[in-house]
Amino acid sequence: MVVKVYGPLYASPKRVLVCLVEKEVDFETVPIDLLKGEHKHPDFLKLQPFGSVPLIQDGDYTLYESRAIIRYCAEKYKSQGTNLLGNTIEERGLVEQWLEVEAQNFHPPINNLVLHILFASVLGFPSDPMIIQESQEKLGKVLDIYEERLSKSKYLAGDFFSLADLSHLPFTHYLVANMGKEYMIRDRKHVSAWWDDISNRPSWKRVLQFGAPF
Amino acid sequence: MVVKVYGPLYASPKRVLVCLVEKEVDFETVPIDLLKGEHKHPDFLKLQPFGSVPLIQDGDYTLYESRAIIRYCAEKYKSQGTNLLGNTIEERGLVEQWLEVEAQNFHPPINNLVLHILFASVLGFPSDPMIIQESQEKLGKVLDIYEERLSKSKYLAGDFFSLADLSHLPFTHYLVANMGKEYMIRDRKHVSAWWDDISNRPSWKRVLQFGAPF
Numbered sequence: 001m002v003v004k005v006y007g008p009l010y011a012s013p014k015r016v017l018v019c020l021v022e023k024e025v026d027f028e029t030v031p032i033d034l035l036k037g038e039h040k041h042p043d044f045l046k047l048q049p050f051g052s053v054p055l056i057q058d059g060d061y062t063l064y065e066s067r068a069i070i071r072y073c074a075e076k077y078k079s080q081g082t083n084l085l086g087n088t089i090e091e092r093g094l095v096e097q098w099l100e101v102e103a104q105n106f107h108p109p110i111n112n113l114v115l116h117i118l119f120a121s122v123l124g125f126p127s128d129p130m131i132i133q134e135s136q137e138k139l140g141k142v143l144d145i146y147e148e149r150l151s152k153s154k155y156l157a158g159d160f161f162s163l164a165d166l167s168h169l170p171f172t173h174y175l176v177a178n179m180g181k182e183y184m185i186r187d188r189k190h191v192s193a194w195w196d197d198i199s200n201r202p203s204w205k206r207v208l209q210f211g212a213p214f
Numbered sequence: 215m216v217v218k219v220y221g222p223l224y225a226s227p228k229r230v231l232v233c234l235v236e237k238e239v240d241f242e243t244v245p246i247d248l249l250k251g252e253h254k255h256p257d258f259l260k261l262q263p264f265g266s267v268p269l270i271q272d273g274d275y276t277l278y279e280s281r282a283i284i285r286y287c288a289e290k291y292k293s294q295g296t297n298l299l300g301n302t303i304e305e306r307g308l309v310e311q312w313l314e315v316e317a318q319n320f321h322p323p324i325n326n327l328v329l330h331i332l333f334a335s336v337l338g339f340p341s342d343p344m345i346i347q348e349s350q351e352k353l354g355k356v357l358d359i360y361e362e363r364l365s366k367s368k369y370l371a372g373d374f375f376s377l378a379d380l381s382h383l384p385f386t387h388y389l390v391a392n393m394g395k396e397y398m399i400r401d402r403k404h405v406s407a408w409w410d411d412i413s414n415r416p417s418w419k420r421v422l423q424f425g426a427p428f
Contacts (some may be wrong), residue, residue, distance in 0.1 A: 021232045048321060063307050065314035093277050093286035100279035103317060105264060145263045187243035 007039070007053025008030040008210045011114070011170035012066040016054045016110065016211065018166055019072065020068040021203040022083035035122065067103060070163050084163045091158060098156040105142050109135040110171045117179050118188030143184060150190035154197075165198050173199065173208070179180055215246060221246040221253070221267025222424045225328070225384035226280040230268045231424060232380055233284040235417040237295035249336065249427065281317060283375050298377045312370040312378030319356050323349040324385045336428065348374050357398060357405055364404035367412075379412050387413065387422070
């Protein structure tokens, strides 16, 4: 079965793509142009009522929300590719903890930076310097906690690469490659080593070849 | 083994408490007074570097982030109490999808309403009418999508109660019981029936007995 992934150009769908590559699952991509509003088209809203990407179709099964999809893929294809969930219930618990930290603590400020630095002019709203400053301060504090954590274990959930690390790839890539803020990673020794490790995985290099919206 | 749950008065820890009751797991609670800043005390920050509740200790094992903890408990105590994860990988996928919808779409606006309507004066910041209005509009749109979903299945992930429903209990309780906004639930027939169903579970009634911070 080939998994269909909608919206491959964008950051959240790339969480799904890199997970599928790690799990050695065949997939095809379905372009969705957010700048043309294709995610608000009635046919798409029937599949994803909130009008956002990614969305996958795995045969008759439809699923949305990137972090739900990567959990599903890691579980369904448990016996192949990289184990992304840890080996025990306790390790899985820590994977879940750091996935939640990514979603609740890391993502909101980095998403604000991406929106206000990279997308404001394309999407036609004014970039807000106050939001940029506050978000950068918040993200810095989160990265300080990551630095402490990564001084004790190679990856976030322990000494194994997992969904928790993988989930950071797309937005951190924007920070490093497109936003002139690589120093936020490089100023923190253990975060920097972690980033080199995870961003040099062949899976991520393959996903970058799918391109970006700008 | 008795699980220790830190911060039982507050909404996010109540996700954990109701999960433990559903799973028939013995627990004890450890009070943390956020209004006195106990979550920023160095001893607490050693356990939870972001300074938030809940946190659990299950023997030597420490875990934080409420939605990570409920996944861990539902998995570890799979063979007892209510099954909260569905019966198949596909059902679990939908549980994850709606847990993510709760975290990403439902929680941000309802959390803003709780902060600006219930906690602003206690926490000493000005309540912002614009944030209240925008958040209420956003929450209304999310609840419209829930209404459509719940017209087709009894619970969010399907015809079975799961972590996805459970995760909505604490903040929706604030909306209905403390904020004078019960009409947002009652104006939507299927959401209203769903709320009656989940909020009348004996587990939730027991958790309400732990009290609230005001």
